[in-house]
Amino acid sequence: MADNRQKLTKIALSKVQKAGLRGLSFRTLADEVGIKSSSVHYHFPEKADLAQALIEQYSAAFTSQLETISAGGGSLMRKLSRFMDVIESVASSDSVCLCGMLAAELESLSAENRYALKRFFADMEDWLAREIAAHQAELSTSLEPHQLAKVMVSGVEGALIVGRVHGSTEHLAAQRTVLANLLRFEDRT
Amino acid sequence: MADNRQKLTKIALSKVQKAGLRGLSFRTLADEVGIKSSSVHYHFPEKADLAQALIEQYSAAFTSQLETISAGGGSLMRKLSRFMDVIESVASSDSVCLCGMLAAELESLSAENRYALKRFFADMEDWLAREIAAHQAELSTSLEPHQLAKVMVSGVEGALIVGRVHGSTEHLAAQRTVLANLLRFEDRT
């Protein structure tokens, strides 16, 4: 089937979010799809090609969700709350953010993989900074939007990784609470 | 030499902070110390034993630094700034926090390793929460100390991992700036 490529990326994404790229072998991946590892190499010649496909797919889906949030309008509180919803949705069942996981494995990634990773984090930061700047009047702080955005990016990635160790989502929840505290007004949307 | 055990943990620590536990092999580790891999197994029968020694050593050193900060007294700003100094000192040269790295590799760790990891993060959080609670009057927020502490733990771990992707310490610096903004008074110590 031609859609085995899709099955591969789908299963691989879930596996890498749990065990990392190193924790995924072409053999076990092939087994789960019901083909042989050599067939996986047909779709993705090298492991770095699979990783690249995962990052690009994941980034595109993420960006698309952020655009939906922007288009939905409303207060900054509403937007940031929905941003946290998106982050939370990837945290289920022993998984962390794909790119947070790969960032930990940075040393074993190809140059192309690394560049795509950089872009993912930069895009997230830029989106946050843009939204914050557009709603600065709602903020109870005069900190630079990009400073706040950097803290948020670090915060959610760290919360996913550390939270998983404790088997809880309390770190993400704390992130939400502190975030809300930075806002001058309550959510009225 | 009997102190080969020390050499092993020293080199292993540095390697794991860069490449992860999976990125370290008994063979290459042995090479760097100038012995054979079977001799490494003499000191650490299984890889999990080496990991355990690393976590415990790292945790003890970290705790000791936090105690020094507490004993030094001064304002909360001063203490948190020194806390950030400690975090920054592990960030040099493509390294992240040992426990942040291992947290990403959680799925491949032994039960004992996982428990030691949990304790590391819990201890850091408890220290932060304790200091915050003791200086609550200096805070410009009424958030729960443990909520703030969780955000800081997530924040610094995430900043190390994400910052490394960009080859910069800006994420850690942003953490510092936002932290300072939570404080009501300026540093007068």
Add this chain to the structure above:
DNA sequence: GTCTATAGGCAGATAGAC
């Protein structure tokens, strides 16, 4: 697109000599 078969390498771990 998928298969069989395999090359070639590296991993963790152990046995037994010294």
Add this chain to the structure above:
DNA sequence: GTCTATCTGCCTATAGAC
């Protein structure tokens, strides 16, 4: 404590048939 030697297993990747 360290060595040589080796077992066993897994990995990425490729060649060539179908």
